């Protein structure tokens with residue numbers, strides 16, 4: 369928990385939260401037009417809407433949107449709206465309210481930070497090792513490959529390219545001589561574990577590409593095999609310093625180009641060729657499809673992205689999936705202000721090939737002719753439904769209607785439908801009607817699946833310990849507890865960690881329950897303690913804010929105590945009912961003996977306790 373705070377002392381965070389009311393912080397971005405009780409409503413800044421479903425609670429000091437279901441406290445609001453990290457949001461609020469943040473004194477954070485520094489140090493040494501090998505006689509094969517791809521020595525040096533010799537422990541010995549310990553090496557992502565537990569070089573006989581973070585520090589490597597072996601490319605696994613979903617190759621160079629636009633291609637070699645040709649705003653995703661996190665990252669550095677996808681079938685499928693994610697995200701939260709378009713290299717070439725053959729000028733023309741996402745999808749649908757000279761109009765119609773239903777902007781939708789109408793020879797209106805139908809069907813099926821999920825959830829949980837799920841009752845219990853303050857000491861029965869589902873919910877309970885009854889047990893601390901968790905596939909802070917916003921009616925101590933106890937017993941009933949079922953199943957077919965007797969006793973105790981709970985609940989009504 370401590371490391372979430374980036375070393376900022378807890379009491380300082382609480383002071384910052386206390387000095388920045390939800391109303392004043394959110395009020396800079398949202399105009400409140402409606403008030404009901406303690407809540408104020410306005411148009412949501414995270415998704416587009418005509419009627420206000422975004423709300424703040426001045427008593428609970430939280431926000432929650434009933435439309436897009438985002439929620440949290442002032443810090444989370446700033447993180448979302450300014451697209452900044454947790455620590456940055458705190459710093460911003462501190463500045464605005466004149467709170468000074470003391471130097472970090474969080475031991476765990478400092479320990480982690482020290483470890484990360486050591487790993488980065490090892491990665492930098494590794495890059496030097498690879499570079500020296502590239503320049504040595506051993507690197508001749510790799511050098512001639514670069515020559516073949518027309519990469520200059522200057523470029524190779526600028527991007528820190530290197531060569532990993534075909535040895536099992538070459539790098540491992542090199543780094544150990546520099547004083548790095550085995551466990552540090554194993555955490556760096558450059559090694560696998562050998563039979564004796566020793567670090568074994570992961571990259572062997574490969575051309576090496578260091579991967580930098582936006583600050584220009586080496587955080588990982590990619591390696592291309594020399595010759596015909598498989599796999600062609602491998603990348604470092606995730607490590608304490610590297611997450612492929614949060615980084616883009618060459619962003620450190622591209623951000624320095626200060627262009628309003630970033631170009632996203634697929635491979636390392638594409639990026640390097642482009643930079644060499646003077647296209648200095650190119651980056652690559654690291655062997656993975658573009659994710660929402662990538663979009664967040666891009667949004668910090670640019671206003672517009674142009675995507676290039678490989679023109680082969682796999683590349684095209686990846687493109688459609690990526691674009692669906694982008695459209696979907698646009699629909700969910702207008703927070704995505706990025707302009708996205710898609711470009712196509714003529715004749716099915718790679719950007720790398722094309723730029724070597726035709727130069728940067730011709731490439732810029734390709735970039736300039738990039739299409740809006742919808743147009744690209746329409747085009748792609750046509751290609752997918754064309755086989756030689758045969759055009760399958762029916763599949764085409766189905767496909768375009770699906771794609772069009774991803775578009776929420778009615779004008780863009782109509783414009784694209786217009787293009788389709790000329791292909792199919794039908795009116796634009798009939799296409800729009802069909803799209804509306806497709807959209808409705810999709811919504812209906814989504815709703816059904818959600819309902820089904822909630823209904824079967826407890827059932828599923830009794831057989832597996834699904835790490836991320838929690839029942840509504842547990843969530844409400846947690847929220848009620850957070851509202852109790854000092855009344856907690858008057859709660860007749862106290863919650864236990866085991867009342868909460870295994871996985872995320874239990875980790876939260878472990879951290880949070882000991883704080884109850886102290887000043888640190890309030891709602892804000894609950895949001896703080898859970899801010900990086902995911903419950904039921906949603907951010908914990910969103911789920912908890914929703915729960916806070918919808919849990920009403922418990923304003924005085926007496927009713928709060930009654931509600932909390934009621935939910936505690938409900939949750940516990942669930943736990944013990946599952947236990948009863950499990951014990952009964954065990955008992956079935958168990959041979960006679962002391963084990964059976966013990967299980968029988970356990971079952972009896974469980975049933976007695978269930979009876980007690982039932983009586984308690986009845987007496988409260």
Ligand SMILES: [Zn+2]
Nearest residue numbers: 412415433436
């Ligand atoms: Zn919203």
